[in-house]
Amino acid sequence: MTGIRERLDVEAISAQPQAARHYLPGFGNHHVTEAVAGALPEGRNSPQRAPLGLYAEQLSGTAFTAPRHDNRRTWVYRIRPSAAHPPFRRIDSGMILASPITSAAPEPNRLRWDPRPFPDGRVTFVESLFTLGGTGDVRSHDGVAIHLYCATASMRDEYFVDSDGELLIVPQEGALILHTELGVLDVGPGDIVVIPRGIRFRVVLGDQRARGYILENYGRMLALPELGPIGANGLANHRDFLHPTAAYENREEPVTVIQKYLGNLWAADYDHSPLDVVGWHGNYAPYKYDLSRFMVIGTISFDHPDPSIYTVLTSQSGVPGTANADFVIFPPRWLVGETTFRPPWYHRNIMSEFMGLVHGVYDAKADGFVPGGASLHNCFTSHGADAATYDKASTTELVPQKVDNTLAFMFETRLPLIVSEQAMAAAYRQSDYDDVWAGIGRTFTL
Incomplete structure (x- = not known):
């Protein structure tokens, strides 16, 4: 031939x-x-x-x-x-x-x-x-x-x-x-x-x-x-x-x-x-x-479970329960938690979290996190809902809600991720990312 x-x-x-x-x-x-x-x-x-x-x-x-x-x-x-x-x-x-x-x-x-x-x-x-x-x-x-x-x-x-x-x-x-x-x-x-x-x-x-x-x-x-x-x-x-x-x-x-x-x-x-x-x-x-074949597990009463319930695949480390790497997805799902802040809560984590978005809108970020984009929250870096998402989620009527037409994912690892110099210098890195939390004001009352 x-x-x-x-x-x-x-x-x-x-x-x-x-x-x-x-x-x-x-x-x-x-x-x-x-x-x-x-x-x-x-x-x-x-x-x-x-x-x-x-x-x-x-x-x-x-x-x-x-x-x-x-x-x-x-x-x-x-x-x-x-x-x-x-x-x-x-x-x-x-x-x-x-x-x-x-x-x-x-x-x-x-x-x-x-x-x-x-x-x-x-x-x-x-x-x-x-x-x-x-x-x-x-x-x-x-x-x-x-x-x-x-x-x-x-x-x-x-x-x-x-x-x-x-x-x-x-x-x-x-x-x-x-x-x-x-x-x-x-x-x-x-x-x-x-x-x-x-x-x-x-x-x-x-x-x-x-x-x-x-x-x-x-x-x-x-x-x-x-x-x-x-x-x-x-x-x-x-x-x-x-x-x-x-x-x-x-x-x-x-x-x-x-x-x-x-x-x-x-x-x-x-x-x-x-x-x-x-x-x-x-x-x-x-x-x-x-x-789309992933069977989502979630609350049917109150509170927001840990995101580990969305783990598709894991690479184990020598420490039981602590992954070398996890692959986690946030697919379409129903939110029904009563008296609950439904987007991901504010969080600091010993694990490092890299996120990407395949399509749609991620429910913790109203703007700026778009399909094909990415974010990194390294070990003990504070993160969570931006100001617009918090304002909406903390005041909206809590009826059953379908999160639809979205697919976000996370690569999570137990060690801090070292970012390459080429990624830090990339023209498409958002230099103003911290501003998404700038509008969160004081609401404490006595």
Whole structure:
């Protein structure tokens, strides 16, 4: 098969309607999938010769000896072993950074950004990555980094692999088609997708441009939170997480694989696509989730529960109940609390809170926090409703209220987030953010 014909086949996969895509449901399940019947060996993982002339290879997301309930690994059967490539060479890392991020004097101030403007010209997903900040240390698999992407072009002959952490991608504008080693995932605003550490992929734009947020998790892999007294059901359910079915690229032509390793970018020139897995089985795989399937839990009497009830995924730390990172959403929901201030209360938190807005209006900020924008309230930084929101919420008639047509989210971490110098200097950072609380006056009476 010629390179031109293979290119057409690759583009045909992207052109398939999302409704035609088949997925494998179940968070953490052990999945079995073949793009060609007979690609998987029967009853063993590494036969003397794998079926169809393929190569058997194990992809380990945890140590071999990790407890069974934590162990993540996948066996792949591919056209060439992933070891078949020349050395990587260091390339310009652009606007990508890794923790520890060294700033002269990290600020305790509240920070907010307008949406990042789209660039002129052709900029791919990887080329657009912009590190806003981070915490912990990528070298010790602890902490996170937060990035923005703002792309105008698809990755055609370029592939990306992150050796530093798993990527939780939150699209804000524009659809993405993610071609990964283990299959294809379609996502758009209202979805999330998680690409585990070490899995190669490329991003094709489903629209003319795409923008969104990324949590790069250096720590323990994201998992569903414990439900405690909630019981067996609620929040995000296992069956709603979807994994790709096997789909391979049989490309024999020059491509470039870009690897992020300890914060720097490296590249190698391959003579074939690295997405050549014809079949796989295991529990270490990319997945997507439709946030509208989240079952919201809330009060039906009085008071405002802690926002932890909106946690979709969590990366645990060594301290029980204190996350390395949480992914929390604020989706459409009913508010019915009697004699209650219904927006988020005024708050200081040992955890650091980065917020983004996919669409709509966030119920704690009347103005200034817009879709595609972001805010950061670091460790013990005071925050809460702005003046206009407080005035309205503290005086309005408390009838049942539907918060609708909105989707905000939060990346929360136990460590202070160090903001990059490029994010502090960005023209779209709001220098007057503190003014949103300036109108809050004294109402104390004796």
